[in-house]
Amino acid sequence: MDQLRDANWVLSVGTFLPLAGVLVMLFIPKAEEQLNKAVALLTALATLAVGVYTMTQFDYDQAGKMQFVAETNWISVIKSTYHIGVDGISLPLYFLSMVITVLVMIYSWNHIPSPGNPKAFLMLMLVLQTGMAGTFIAQDLILFFVFFEIVLLPMYFMIGVWGGENRQYASLKFFLFTMFGSALMLVAFLALFFKTGAESFAIPYLVENGGAIAKNTQVWIFAGMFIGFAVKVPMFPFHTWLPDAHTQAPTQGSVILAAILLKLGTYGFMRIAIPTLPGAAVEWAPWIGLLAVIGIIYGALGCLAQSDMKRLIAFSSVAHMGFVMLGISTLTSFGMNAAVFGMVAHGLITGMLFFIAGSVKERYHTLEISRLSGMLQQVPKLGWILGFCAMASLGLPGLAGFWGEFPAILSAYNPADGLSEEAFRVYMVIAALGTVFAAAYLLWLYQRTAFGEPNPEFTGQGDGHGHHHGDGHDEVHDVNTLEWIAWTPLLVAIVLFGVLPNLMFKIIDPAVTTIVSGFGG
């Protein structure tokens, strides 16, 4: 542990390295597109290298404790410190954010969405990376808040500038929803600070002292945090920004949004809301569980009603995050384990699905499910990958999705002490029903898009629209090399964690055990 304390520069470097790339890119003219892309990619790779180094140096036997802890003065006047560290919950997400950013950068090499300007696009992505990584390592509420907010503006511009037709509406909606949540969250943070004696914003300190606050007050403070995090997750009544944002965002934006940004909310629940306010967590858990299962069913029904592939995947996110929240709401180490695993699995699988959607859009210029068909004939590799991800997403045993979903359902059978067993068993049944729906919408999607004959519209010999695609560039082609490079790591990870879930559970378990130790789970 001590030698790890000495390596406390690791996290700061990993978090702020992307900003160094941004600084370099500032001085590269906009016209030098290749150079800009190269610098951005190199920065992301270097960041990933730091991430890998972090992984190798992490002491897996003590995954329940904070490691690489760094603590320096930051805003001494308000008793906020620059306090960072990772444990078994943060590490997978922290590393995942770096991996996803690299893959997205690779994908961007020849997929810069309209209206171009890779310099600005990639700079925003690097800023985004700093915000995401920082949120996962922050051990101080104010620092957490700052990082949590840093991701907002880059994402706003990514959707608003490089998005689809309705991008301006979607980006503003995304921004206002999240900002509303985080404003109330900040008020809750401050209330927590003062109610624990106005001593410190450090999360470990607040975890130690938060339990002593009167129950009634805890419930109110939790309400503020709940809104902040639930909007980000997003949980059922606050989810309406998600389908719009996902549908309108460029592929890269959707991937980052699904893979990482949504996790900031669930991570906030596990890291801050529940451990600091255990009394309120017990009061809130049944309601969170209820909203989670409503989200599961609502998301699934929403999926069944979609005619747009990307929107369908977006709604499936609502359902999957419902499973994660259900796991968290049990307040047991079993459920939390499932939740963290579910977060990573959802990041891998849904990220991958958005990549596929992007590639489909690029080839067919549409995501209308009714216009797509016969992908297995026309673009067999893409079709098979879509099938693979659909299977993973519906929770097929042997793939990563299963280990997020199944244990989450199982954990609801036996929630923590003080929670109503009856309620959670009902939730369990409903959530199980949700998996059936998930199978239904994913298989139906696959059937409609991949099976059958290719739509003559896109085979170049059809109905007079062919001249649109006659110039050769738009010819429907199968998965290309760059896509293979960007996708293979995700596909491998989906299989790897599906077969050997213990690789991750081993890291997560000690950390979540620490969190739920107060609930007798």
Place this chain on the structure above:
Amino acid sequence: MSPFLRSYLTVVWFGLAAFLLGGLLLWLASLLRPVKPNPEKVLAYESGVNPVGEGWSQSQIRYYVFALLFVVFDVEAVFLFPWATQLERYGSFGLIEMGVFVAVLLLGLVYAWRKGVLRWV
């Protein structure tokens, strides 16, 4: 009502009293005065002269500027006289202070001079 909110009542009372007093006086006046308007009577007047021409007629701006300058030096005199009677007590401090005061006013005179205010063309 809490004593604290009641304390605000005074503000309300004060406002009410102000409005009532104004209204009362106007009302009393309307009781006393005879009302017999004719075209001559409703005509606006200034120093007994009938208004001729437009309201926005031009007047000699120099009167205004001179009046201003006069006021400035009038006020200076108002300060200078009592100061002079007590100069012995104030001593050199008082002398310097008044010097500064007069210098600032002098600056205004220089300004007026350079801007051509002192010329009566």
Place this chain on the structure above:
Amino acid sequence: MSSPLLAAVSWTVPTVDYHGLAPEIVVALGLCVVMLVDLFLAERSKWLLASLSGFTLLGAFIPVLTLALDDGGARAMFDGRYVIDDFSLILKGLFLLAGYVVVLLSTTYIEEGEYYQGEYWVLMLSSILGMMMMTSSRDLISVFVALEFLSIPAYMLAAWRKRDAKSNEAGVKYFLLGVFASAVMLYGMSLLYGVTNSTLLSDIGASISGELTAVRIIAIVFVIVGFAFKVSAVPFHTWAPDTYEGAPTPVTAFLSVASKAAGFVALVTVLYVAVPEGSDVWQPLVWVLAVLTMTVGNVLALRQTNIVRMLAYSSISQGGFILMPLAVAAEGGAGGAALRSVVTYLIVYAATNLGMFAVILTVSRKTRSGEISSFGGLFGYAPALGVVMTFFLGSLAGIPPLGGWIGKFSAFQAVLEAGTGWAYAIAVIGAVNSVVAFGYYGNVMREIWMRPVPDANTMPIRTPAQLVLALAITTISTLALGVLPGVALHFGDLAIFAGAFAG
């Protein structure tokens, strides 16, 4: 010889601390010099005046620094009527730097305009001098004189483009409502003097305690209403949008930052030193004013199409946030945090808002328009300006890591430290308002990043050197204050005024 009245007053030579007064003396001398030089300067060398004014302000900054580094504690003059302490020094520094940036903003605007130049600089310097006096005034008379000293030149500056009807309207509206506010305030002050038999704020503070009689309540209410006009708090804000829109743009920048800040300085001084014991009266009043100000300002800003008008309403709404902690300043020892929040907020708000006006001035040199739509596609053809403007908008919206967030944060912190039901209520209202505010800040961002360029006119924008310097100063301060908020908070972390909220 001497009358009985004079004989009754014993007179001793007052000790004048010339080091303490040095900043004011430098500015006063500078403004006399600028005025004289202007009178004897040929038209083509009038650019000298801008440099002279700039150097005057920077020159006055030196004694502010030496005073700040001096460990002698607060310096009081004239029986405590004029005090130079950390509070006044920090705000003097703020006014001088803000004034310097305004000089940079004005230079090209004034040179290219068709009106008198010398008067502009003299009026600007006088107004800044009034603000500096305001920070040190601890007496009703000096507070009032300083307030008039900073306001009257500002009225004239607002009407500076005298052949432009809008500028006239701006000046007249500002003047009429300004003097009305002064009259109300003066009435309140005279009542305060009447009940306490002193004009010294600390004497008044000592006298006003215990039972609040009707006349004391009226006095406090009137004084606050007077200040509410100055800081354009709703419902006393009606002059602000018209004045901001009609006044020359650099003057608007000056009014919305420096003049407003001076109003808050005066308000804080009076509330903390003169009537801390009257908090039962002014807390609810300020609470209502703050809520109305932030809400109404926000809602009206959403509907504006002119950028300066939008900024006027935005500045009203930001004023509500500055007022917010004062609404609970006497509760639960939150007085110190509230003071810190006001000063911090003023610092970051000055940096951000001046930067915003620098961008507006630069862009309008090309577009000749004040419409928000004239910013369309700015990022495409002037990426640097677009990004910098985005920073300022984000900062005003309170998004970390841009300066504005620390202002909002410290305001919320002060409010929650008070911890009463009223405090939580205003915190939640403030939180909701800070989200609504993004509606209009985000709208401008949308124009800059996502909308087409009007008339497809992508001719690059030429930015004069002074504006580049102004942009650099404001951008760097906005970013630095956001990333290292300790700096601003450190400046704001002042010892609470003696005697305030003692019991």
